[in-house]
Amino acid sequence: xxxxxxxxxxxxxxxxxxxxxxxxxxxxxxxxxxxxxxxxxxxxxxxxxxxxxxxxxxxxxxxxxxxxxxxxxxxxxxxxxxxxxxxxxxxxxxxxxxxxxxxxxxxxxxxxxxxxxxxxxxxxxxxxxxxxxxxxxxxxxxxxxxxxxxxxxxxxxxxxxxxxxxxxxxxxxxxxxxxxxxxxxxxxxxxxxxxxxxxxxxxxxxxxxxxxxxxxxxxxxxxxxxxxxxxxxxxxxxxxxxxxxxxxxxxxxxxxxxxxxxxxxxxxxxxxxxxxxxxxxxxxxxxxxxxxxxxx
Amino acid sequence: xxxxxxxxxxxxxxxxxxxxxxxxxxxxxxxxxxxxxxxxxxxxxxxxxxxxxxxxxxxxxxxxxxxxxxxxxxxxxxxxxxxxxxxxxxxxxxxxxxxxxxxxxxxxxxxxxxxxxxxxxxxxxxxxxxxxxxxxxxxxxxxxxxxxxxxxxxxxxxxxxxxxxxxxxxxxxxxxxxxxxxxxxxxxxxxxxxxxxxxxxxxxxxxxxxxxxxxxxxxxxxxxxxxxxxxxxxxxxxxxxxxxxxxxxxxxxxxxxxxxxxxxxxxxxxxxxxxxxxxxxxxxxxxxxxxxxxxxxxxxxxxxxxxxxxxxxxxxxxxxxxxxxxxxxxxxxxxxxxxxxxxxxxxxxxxxxxxxxxxxxxxxxxxxxxxxxxxxxxxxxxxxxxxxxxxxxxxxxxxxxxxxxxxxxxxxxxxxxxxxxxxxxxxxxxxxxxxxxxxxxxxxxxxxxxxxxxxxxxxxxx
Numbered sequence: 001x002x003x004x005x006x007x008x009x010x011x012x013x014x015x016x017x018x019x020x021x022x023x024x025x026x027x028x029x030x031x032x033x034x035x036x037x038x039x040x041x042x043x044x045x046x047x048x049x050x051x052x053x054x055x056x057x058x059x060x061x062x063x064x065x066x067x068x069x070x071x072x073x074x075x076x077x078x079x080x081x082x083x084x085x086x087x088x089x090x091x092x093x094x095x096x097x098x099x100x101x102x103x104x105x106x107x108x109x110x111x112x113x114x115x116x117x118x119x120x121x122x123x124x125x126x127x128x129x130x131x132x133x134x135x136x137x138x139x140x141x142x143x144x145x146x147x148x149x150x151x152x153x154x155x156x157x158x159x160x161x162x163x164x165x166x167x168x169x170x171x172x173x174x175x176x177x178x179x180x181x182x183x184x185x186x187x188x189x190x191x192x193x194x195x196x197x198x199x200x201x202x203x204x205x206x207x208x209x210x211x212x213x214x215x216x217x218x219x220x221x222x223x224x225x226x227x228x229x230x231x232x233x234x235x236x237x238x239x240x241x242x243x244x245x246x247x248x249x250x251x252x253x254x255x256x257x258x259x260x261x262x263x264x265x266x267x268x269x270x271x272x273x274x275x276x277x278x279x280x281x282x283x284x285x286x287x288x289x290x291x292x293x294x295x296x
Numbered sequence: 297x298x299x300x301x302x303x304x305x306x307x308x309x310x311x312x313x314x315x316x317x318x319x320x321x322x323x324x325x326x327x328x329x330x331x332x333x334x335x336x337x338x339x340x341x342x343x344x345x346x347x348x349x350x351x352x353x354x355x356x357x358x359x360x361x362x363x364x365x366x367x368x369x370x371x372x373x374x375x376x377x378x379x380x381x382x383x384x385x386x387x388x389x390x391x392x393x394x395x396x397x398x399x400x401x402x403x404x405x406x407x408x409x410x411x412x413x414x415x416x417x418x419x420x421x422x423x424x425x426x427x428x429x430x431x432x433x434x435x436x437x438x439x440x441x442x443x444x445x446x447x448x449x450x451x452x453x454x455x456x457x458x459x460x461x462x463x464x465x466x467x468x469x470x471x472x473x474x475x476x477x478x479x480x481x482x483x484x485x486x487x488x489x490x491x492x493x494x495x496x497x498x499x500x501x502x503x504x505x506x507x508x509x510x511x512x513x514x515x516x517x518x519x520x521x522x523x524x525x526x527x528x529x530x531x532x533x534x535x536x537x538x539x540x541x542x543x544x545x546x547x548x549x550x551x552x553x554x555x556x557x558x559x560x561x562x563x564x565x566x567x568x569x570x571x572x573x574x575x576x577x578x579x580x581x582x583x584x585x586x587x588x589x590x591x592x593x594x595x596x597x598x599x600x601x602x603x604x605x606x607x608x609x610x611x612x613x614x615x616x617x618x619x620x621x622x623x624x625x626x627x628x629x630x631x632x633x634x635x636x637x638x639x640x641x642x643x644x645x646x647x648x649x650x651x652x653x654x655x656x657x658x659x660x661x662x663x664x665x666x667x668x669x670x671x672x673x674x675x676x677x678x679x680x681x682x683x684x685x686x687x688x689x690x691x692x693x694x695x696x697x698x699x700x701x702x703x704x705x706x707x708x709x710x711x712x713x714x715x716x717x718x719x720x721x722x723x724x725x726x727x728x729x730x731x732x733x734x735x736x737x738x739x740x741x742x743x744x745x746x747x748x749x750x751x752x753x754x755x756x757x758x
Contacts, residue, residue: 135639142640152647
């Protein structure tokens with residue numbers, strides 16, 4: 001994969017946006033009211049996940065304000081925005097990881113295909129098997145590489161025989177592009193791998209349970225540029241079989257890997273559109289200010 | 297001047313040295329334009345002067361106190377006329393005691409021979425001189441040190457690093473105290489044990505199946521021949537400890553899991569200290585709880601089921617001891633479980649694991665070294681525990697693994713061997729040291745074994 005071309009694409013985006021900055025629109029917060037409705041095209045036909053009017057509260061503090069958006073089948077959606085804007089909070093509510101935080105409360109309608117995620121009858125365990133998650137910091141279990149990948153399949157009884165399990169482990173590691181590097185040391189601890197390898201191991205672990213959606217919470221923020229490039233390549237390949245939502249701090253990364261991009265600002269979804277449109281012709285002044293680097 | 301006053305004087309001198317050092321460094325700094333032109337803060341110059349005063353003075357004081365007594369004794373003994381000098385070492389000791397008593401006024405002067413009276417006077421005189429000399433030496437050395445520390449103060453002096461080095465040595469000495477104490481205890485036990493093994497063969501001791509340390513203390517006494525087989529004691533110890541661990545490990549571990557993973561923070565803040573109170577109950581209280589409540593309860597329960605239960609049983613002692621050591625397991629396990637990073641929990645939950653699956657498959661393996669540490673601590677407590685066993689399990693050295701019978705443990709036997717008037721070189725008393733040594737070696741072996749196991753199976757997280 002030519003990293004140079006992907007990097008160039010990001011730089012072109014920056015350059016296209018820069019003239020706007022030169023015109024000198026001051027990024028005063030008063031001049032950027034939140035839109036009544038999200039600008040752009042947050043909805044798609046026949047979505048994989050459908051979220052409407054989602055509010056998330058931490059105690060009395062509201063972290064997400066009425067966010068509505070769709071995630072289409074087999075597409076990569078990037079969630080971008082300045083720190084503390086609620087991207088990760090929103091992402092974690094998509095497979096109910098927020099349940100582990102006592103004071104966190106989610107309201108609104110969130111659906112995975114026809115299933116209501118917050119239905120009291122919803123089986124959270126099954127939901128998390130269908131909507132997997134990759135975290136910001138690589139968090140392999142302190143077990144062998146093999147046991148890390150086999151963890152999910154064993155939990156859910158996906159393999160009856162050792163042979164089947166071996167196959168799942170190998171396929172998952174191949175899909176995560178890690179097989180060639182670790183096939184001779186499957187029984188060594190996963191924590192002994194490099195940071196980038198650990199993160200690919202975590203991706204392999206996630207896809208080993210065959211999820212339908214993979215949520216990624218800044219998966220490259222702890223990695224060096226080469227490891228990042230590998231993960232980005234991997235995301236492109238994975239989008240053929242999985243639906244992916246990725247939170248990222250890097251606008252270049254969003255531009256490189258995603259088909260659609262959502263821009264969050266202080267808990268509001270300001271704008272969502274095709275990635276190219278968001279980066280070349282942002283429709284809202286907040287989005288424009290962010291992608292041209294005036295804050296964030 | 298006595299030692300207490302002398303110490304007080306040293307403290308005053310050190311305080312003065314500190315103050316003077318501080319003043320001098322400030323005075324040096326003023327023409328330069330403030331203390332930032334000094335190499336170190338005034339505190340370090342002052343500290344250095346104070347240390348120069350304190351360390352030499354205290355070293356002189358310490359050495360003097362250590363050697364002063366034996367030096368004076370040698371002088372007094374040497375001053376005795378040759379025909380008064382007893383030949384044997386112990387008779388010489390007795391004579392010295394007599395001289396001492398006369399000098400301190402416990403014995404009237406006219407009740408002893410004139411040579412002894414003269415010696416007593418010499419002793420008193422020498423002591424007086426020594427005390428005076430000590431006071432002078434300490435004051436002079438302390439003042440010289442302080443003066444040196446004060447004179448050397450200059451803006452270039454690296455007082456900060458020097459104080460640092462002194463502190464380093466101080467810390468090292470403190471660490472050394474703990475280690476040396478352990479070595480000292482081990483040595484004293486070891487030497488007495490060697491004397492014991494001179495009387496009783498190690499094979500009889502280590503592999504003997506009968507424990508009955510009743511031997512004739514005097515030649516004319518009628519007594520049974522002693523048996524010093526330690527096996528029944530070790531079996532009793534292991535039996536009671538095993539019962540205690542069977543109670544404490546599951547209960548402690550599961551309560552730790554509950555507190556760390558499930559309990560609401562408010563409940564945890566209350567429940568954890570409450571559990572730790574268990575460790576603060578004196579063991580003698582546990583002892584009568586075991587003897588008066590648990591043991592009769594077990595006996596009645598056993599009888600109602602048609603079992604023959606002794607009124608003092610290993611089971612009663614083990615159960616109560618198990619309750620006592622629950623906090624050792626639960627408190628340490630709780631700490632290490634809480635220390636497992638949240639990211640590992642998230643990873644497991646994110647793959648669709650339930651909370652208990654996460655605990656079983658990820659958290660416990662990651663926390664295993666700490667949990668083993670807690671269990672080990674609990675086990676050493678159980679092995680070393682005496683009071684509960686004395687009161688609840690009895691003194692009879694039965695070789696049995698039946699928890700319903702009375703047994704005894706190594707520690708209990710050590711207590712019974714050493715209480716009362718005993719001749720200190722009889723096999724009976726010396727046996728206590730041999731038992732102590734064995735106990736020490738057993739716990740050491742357990743420690744090493746557990747460390748090995750932990751090293752092999754630990755799952756290291758970053």
